[in-house]
Amino acid sequence: MEDNMKILESMGFTDRELNRKALTRAENDIREAVTLLTSSHLFNDDFMTSNEHRPTSTFIGSLTEKQMKRQQNVTSDKASSVSSDGLSIENSNSFTTSAFLDLEKRIYGNTWSIPYKREENLGRCLLSAIRLALDGIADQDEHCKKFMEALVPEAFRKLQCSHSINHWGVVVQLGVFDMVQLLVDLIAARLSYSPVPIQLLQTLAILFDHDSVFQQKNKNRPYDGSLYDKQLGKRILAKSSSIFSFFNQTEPYGWLCEIINRFVLKDGIENLKKQFKSVQPLTALEYNALLSPFAQCMEYLFIDKYQQLFSEHIEQALDYVKNLKEEDFKAESTNSIFELLTTLRKISSVVWKNRVAQMEELHLNILLKMVTLSNFNAKMNSLKELSKIIENCTSSVQSIIKTSISHDAVTKWIIEHSILSKSLEGNIDQKQYIEKVQTLMDFIAPRILKEDIETIWKMQYARSLVTVDHLLSLTASAATKFNLEQLNYLIDFIDNSWKTETIPIQEKIIELLGAIGRGCQKDCAARILEVLWDMAHED
Numbered sequence: 001m002e003d004n005m006k007i008l009e010s011m012g013f014t015d016r017e018l019n020r021k022a023l024t025r026a027e028n029d030i031r032e033a034v035t036l037l038t039s040s041h042l043f044n045d046d047f048m049t050s051n052e053h054r055p056t057s058t059f060i061g062s063l064t065e066k067q068m069k070r071q072q073n074v075t076s077d078k079a080s081s082v083s084s085d086g087l088s089i090e091n092s093n094s095f096t097t098s099a100f101l102d103l104e105k106r107i108y109g110n111t112w113s114i115p116y117k118r119e120e121n122l123g124r125c126l127l128s129a130i131r132l133a134l135d136g137i138a139d140q141d142e143h144c145k146k147f148m149e150a151l152v153p154e155a156f157r158k159l160q161c162s163h164s165i166n167h168w169g170v171v172v173q174l175g176v177f178d179m180v181q182l183l184v185d186l187i188a189a190r191l192s193y194s195p196v197p198i199q200l201l202q203t204l205a206i207l208f209d210h211d212s213v214f215q216q217k218n219k220n221r222p223y224d225g226s227l228y229d230k231q232l233g234k235r236i237l238a239k240s241s242s243i244f245s246f247f248n249q250t251e252p253y254g255w256l257c258e259i260i261n262r263f264v265l266k267d268g269i270e271n272l273k274k275q276f277k278s279v280q281p282l283t284a285l286e287y288n289a290l291l292s293p294f295a296q297c298m299e300y301l302f303i304d305k306y307q308q309l310f311s312e313h314i315e316q317a318l319d320y321v322k323n324l325k326e327e328d329f330k331a332e333s334t335n336s337i338f339e340l341l342t343t344l345r346k347i348s349s350v351v352w353k354n355r356v357a358q359m360e361e362l363h364l365n366i367l368l369k370m371v372t373l374s375n376f377n378a379k380m381n382s383l384k385e386l387s388k389i390i391e392n393c394t395s396s397v398q399s400i401i402k403t404s405i406s407h408d409a410v411t412k413w414i415i416e417h418s419i420l421s422k423s424l425e426g427n428i429d430q431k432q433y434i435e436k437v438q439t440l441m442d443f444i445a446p447r448i449l450k451e452d453i454e455t456i457w458k459m460q461y462a463r464s465l466v467t468v469d470h471l472l473s474l475t476a477s478a479a480t481k482f483n484l485e486q487l488n489y490l491i492d493f494i495d496n497s498w499k500t501e502t503i504p505i506q507e508k509i510i511e512l513l514g515a516i517g518r519g520c521q522k523d524c525a526a527r528i529l530e531v532l533w534d535m536a537h538e539d
Contacts, residue, residue, distance in 0.1 A: 004030045013037050018171075037169075093137070095144040096121075096128040100151070107155050114155055116175030118182065122155065126182040133189035148190065149199045156183060160206050160214040173218060177255055180207055180214075184259050188268030196275050196282070201289040207259060209296040211399065215256050223254035228261040237264050237309075238300050257300055269309060276313045285336040287317045292343045298350040307351055314352075317344060321362060329370045334381045337366070338388075346403045360405045364413050371422045376433075379426040383436035386419070390443045414444050420452050424459065434470040441474055445481035450489050457493040468505070472512050480519030487516075487524045491531055498535060510535070 001023055007030055008019045022033040099121035106113045106121075115122050125147055132138035139145050159165075159176050168176070184207065187200045206212060210219075223240035238260035240252040263269065275290055276282070282290075291313070294301065317340060324337065345359040370382035392404035414420065423440060427433045441448070456475060460468045479490060498509055510532070517528035 001028050004028060004033065008033065008037070093132070093135070094128075095132060095141040095147070096124045097143045099124040099128075100143050100147050103147075103151060103155070107151060107158070112158060114159060116159075116172060116179055118178060122179055123182065125151075126179065126186055130182065130186045130189055133186055133192070136193045138190055148186070148197065152183065152186075153199050153203045156180070156203050157206060160209075160212045163213060165213045165217050176214065177218070180255075180259060181262060183207065184263050184268070185266050188263055188266035188271060191268060191271035191275060194275070194278055194280070196278070196286040196289055198285060198289045201293060204263075204293040205296050208256070208293045210253055210256055210300065211296075215253060218255050219251045219253050221252070221254040223252055223257045227258060228265055232261060232265055235264055235269075236261055237269070237302060237305055238297070239302065240300065253300060256297060260297060260300065273309070273313070276316060282320070283336065284320070284340045287320060288336060288340040288343050291317060291340070291347065295343050295346045298347065303351055310347075314344065314347065318362070321366070324366070326369070326373065329366070329373060329378045329381075330375045331381075332377055334370070334378075334385075338363070338385045341366070342403070345405075349403060360409065363405070368417055368419070371419060374425075376427055379423070380433055380436070383423060383426075383433070383440065387436050387439045390439055394443070411444060411447060414440070415447055415449075420444065420448070421455060424456065428459070428470055429464065429467045431470070434474065438474055438477055441478045442481065445478040446483065446486075448478065448482075448486065450486075453486065453490050454493065457490070457497075465504075468508065472508055476512050476515040476519075479516045482520070482524065484523055484527065487520070487527060491527065494531070 001020070004023055005016065005019055008023075009016070013019050018037065019033070022036040023030075026033040026036055103114075103121050103125060106115075117123060118127065129138055129144050129147060132141060132144055138148065156179075159179065165173075165176075183203070187197070187204050190197045190200055209215065229236055238257040240254045240257035272290060275286075291310070294306065294310070298306070321337065321341065321344075328334070328337070341359065341363045345356060345363065348355045348359050367382050367386060370378040371386075373379065389405055389410055392400050393407045393410050395401055395404070420437075420440060423437050426437075428437065456471060460471045463471070475490070479487060482490065494509055494513070498506060501509065513528050513532055517525050517532075520528070
């Protein structure tokens with residue numbers, strides 16, 4: 001058993017008594033012991049550990065007077081025991097490179113292992129990065145920069161979104177929560193200087209997401225007001241109680257509210273607001289990174305306080321979008337622009353409900369500008385975004401529908417602005433482009449006008465066989481959703497073409513009719529059979 005005890009310790013399980021229990025229960029099977037140590041078998045997940053037994057958060061190493069004062073502001077920040085590991089004597093101006101390099105080996109790939117105790121490598125790296133960030137030099141160290149921009153997002157995506165979270169025991173959950181608190185401290189500190197730490201803020205959005213696996217698993221954890229309420233006073237931003245809705249009375253999301261208020265206490269809000277006043281103009285990616293974290297947890301914020309803090313910055317982001325130029329729409333990727341618009345709409349749906357329509361109109365107007373341009377990137381990116389909007393507004397998931405432009409609004413906009421016709425002016429010979437057009441066409445098929453049907457059919461004349469195939473595929477897919485009047489109108493064009501086209505095209509027309517007949521309504525299928533019969537018996 002002693003050999004296996006050493007193996008478990010080398011894997012990061014440092015509690016020898018717990019390791020012994022696991023090995024005893026697993027009959028000295030190392031694999032079974034690891035399973036037990038990372039699951040709830042040894043622990044009762046319903047057991048709530050008191051706050052004094054939670055892992056506490058603290059800074060270590062050489063601190064300035066200001067940093068020491070900041071540390072003392074949180075009653076939960078107690079003296080750390082990690083000095084026994086030699087951490088307290090590390091140079092505060094250097095990053096724990098050895099710990100970082102070890103983490104790199106553990107975290108990437110499908111078979112990952114992430115230590116969750118602060119005296120282990122993830123905790124050591126976080127504490128080391130916090131020290132450097134407080135001194136404003138975290139980005140100057142190559143390994144620390146890589147830790148913040150690459151390793152942290154990957155590690156915490158797994159710690160927050162992996163389905164294995166549901167099988168972790170209470171000790172592991174508490175350990176992960178301690179790592180989350182340290183990361184909140186790091187992000188708050190790193191926001192104190194430029195440039196905008198995009199990857200860290202994207203990770204903060206995951207931490208603040210009440211729908212993440214970790215937050216769902218721990219949604220019943222109570223909120224401990226003694227940790228932050230008194231220190232923050234009127235600055236408190238999140239409150240876990242029944243004041244929000246009846247639904248939340250039994251699901252307090254205490255840990256979520258604690259990390260939000262911790263972010264405030266660590267000057268995260270103050271530092272985040274400073275980023276909006278950057279000397280260099282902010283990009284859509286940076287605006288979205290700064291605004292999206294709180295968009296994930298609006299239901300747990302005091303809305304009036306959020307408005308006071310962020311109203312001017314919402315307006316700033318809106319002005320940025322309104323002043324975008326044509327060249328901005330021709331970029332290879334415009335995802336960040338649309339992600340920013342989605343974030344603004346999501347925030348408005350809770351905070352400024354009377355402005356939701358304005359946000360939607362702005363979103364659709366930008367799409368209209370892009371799809372009207374002859375530039376391929378602009379058209380392609382507009383159709384990609386429109387496909388996402390269509391997917392969201394036709395979703396059956398309530399949380400998605402809630403933050404989406406409505407089905408009727410999207411349909412009305414497409415029809416009124418002839419979006420289908422404008423889309424067909426693009427590169428219909430390219431498969432990836434035509435796939436996006438098909439999503440659009442299928443969506444509005446029941447509302448397609450006769451003029452559009454005529455335009456689509458006549459576009460195949462004098463085109464390559466590849467383009468003809470694409471157009472016929474579009475027609476076949478949409479026609480299965482046509483009503484009888486639309487179908488008869490299409491059949492008139494098919495009938496005229498049948499009489500004049502070459503044999504290869506006639507064969508494609510028969511394939512088209514077969515595809516429509518197999519997928520359409522019964523009355524339309526009968527009409528297709530009539531047409532095929534007439535074609536077969538022509539002279």
